[in-house]
Every structure is written in structure tokens, then in C-alpha cells.
Amino acid sequence: MATVLTRAAAATIKHPTDDLDIPTSWGRVRIASSDIRIAIDEIRERDVPHNVGRNALRTQLVRMAERDIVERRNEDAAPLGFADDLRSAKQFQSALSMWPAVSAPALVRRLLSSPTALRKAADGLLTAHEQSLLLRKATRRADDEPWTAADLVLVDEAEAIADGVRRTYGHIVVDEAQDLTAMELRALARRCPRRSMTVLGDLAQATRPGAQRSWDDVLEHLGSPEGADFTELDLGYRVPAPIIEFANQLLPEAAPDVLPTRSVRESGNAPSIVRVESVDELASTVARIVDELAERWTSVGVIVPEDAGVVLPTPPEGVTVVSPPEAKGLEFDAVVVVEPAKFVPATGDEHRAGLRLLYVALTRAVQTLTIVHVDDLPAALAD
16 A cells, blocks of 8 residues: 555656747746756656655756846856746746645545546555455545545555655564554554664554554564564463463464463463353343442453343443453453353454454453353363
């Protein structure tokens, strides 16, 4: 997509077919189309931001015109005020349409709504099917465009293409890096030219679309910084050993390249697994267990998939009910995970992502974990 955006911006630049003839208060000046083409190519070779290149072309056109008027008048320098007079001429302003200014939102909006523009920019990069997935009908006004978080990263990339990076940092600290997309990692890299970063994450908890599967890929998206040091932390202190060992059974399938975590907290109770016969019984059992846990623990988290069919009564104080994606980053004294099978689609990439989401849910417990289910547990946990 970064290349597609770069191509789309570059496609707005056109070589002239005719010489440029501009009237001024000191007579007409002529700039050869061949000279303009050379100037455009030289500026593009510098790989400057698009709108910076446009300003450079404007400057070059003024210099070419000044040379022409100097030769015509047989003088040492262009007349005072000549450049301002030239830039105000309609012909000069029209000539700059050879290199039009680019607005980042407009560039992305056109790509996502114009099959022709997308096809030209994505030729050889995205298949016809991939292009069809990107396209949507444009809104009447740009302000009404239904931008998504993924769209905004494209806009950020387009801003860098159009105007460069306006603000940078000496050092950046990133948490939950496993869930950043390639485009989001590029956005971070642009803002840290020294590539001085502390990047933290757990691939076993990579659940977002476009999430990372390899730290080598992360480093590549960050610009392959020299001297990058990778340290794998396999010793945890938050989750008791019996719970983390139970959750680790998911890793061979969910994240086969991830080293299982060990806990310094060797004591603790194994997860309590409660099977019931029906969805109605599931809801009442969960409610009863939650009430019991709330009397003992300060914080209780109930993690329920949306399609589990469980409607819980208003939870008591200290109890938080969340969906699996909302559980990430949270921790509770006691956790109740409801219907683990609903976390995990049957096949495909979503199956592995679902296993990772279940791994996240199982590792939110600081003290005790309870699993309540009707359907069979995922195979890795069945024993």
C-alpha cells in the first residue's frame, strides 16, 4: 500500500508537450518543454516529498524564465519585480498543474473510490480481487468519509509522501507491538529517524487483523535498524504457574514460534473447569460462580464471546464483563472464561487468531481461573 500511494502521487505529475510562453510586463518569456522535462526528472530523482518537489519546480521555472529575459534584454540580471510578476501570470500558474499539489486525505479517498486510479497505482502489486476489497463508494463530501483506523494509517503514509514528516522523536517506546500492522510500524519508523526504540510485545497475543507473526518482520517494517537487539522474556510474575501452564497448551498451534512463559509463582490452584448441559444452565452457573468469587476477591473479570448466547444479570460491584478483544491488557484477581469453543473459528487464519485470543483470556487471572462451558473445549485444552 505504501508503494501504491507513492505511485498514485507520482501519477499526478505530467511532462509538458509544448513550450511554455508567458507574457510579463517586460515582454514574453519562453521556456522550452525539453528543459522543463529535464527539471521534473531531476527533482523526482531527489526523492523529496511530493509538494516539496512542486515548490522546487516552481523555483526552477522562475530561474529558467529569468535566464530567458536576461538573454532577451542583454542584461546582467532580471528586472526587479520580474519574479513576482511572472508568478502572478495565469499561464505560469496553469503550468504548475504539471505537478499539482497533493492532499493526503484526497489522495487516499480517490484511491479507495476510483477503480481506474487504484488499478493504475496497484498494477503488478495488488490482484484484481484485492483491489475490489479496497474499493468503496465515495461520499459526497470528504468530511463525510467513513475513515477507519486502517484508513488513517494510509492517510498518515500519504502525508509523509506529500509533505514529509513534520515531527520526529529521539526515542519511542512501543507496547503491544504484536498487534501493530506493517503500515502502523512504518508510521512509527518515520517519526524516529535514529531508529532508537524499545519495542515490547507477545506474539502469542497477536489477535488484530494484520497483526505480526515474526519479530524479524517487525524489524523489517521498522527499517531494519542496525544493532537491533532481540531479547525473549520467558519468565513471568503475574500469572500463577498452574494457570500459565494450562494456557501454554494452546501455543504449539496458536503461536508455534513463541517460547512458552514460565512463572515465578509456582504455587496456586489449577484452573477450575465446569461443564454444563445447556445455554440456560450456562448463564445461571456463571452468575452463581461470579457471585461466589465477588465475595472473596476484589476484582473479578468475566470474559464472554458475543455469540455465546449468555445474558448475565447486572454484575455485583467489582465484577467486569468484557468481550474477548476487550480483555487484552486487563488483569483481575479472578477470571471466568465462558464457552472457550466460541473463541475459535473452525479453520483458516481466524482459527489461529481465535486460539491466541483464548490464550489472552486465560492469562488475565492473577489468582484464580474458572472455565464454564457447554461445547467441547478446543482440542489443545481437552485433556
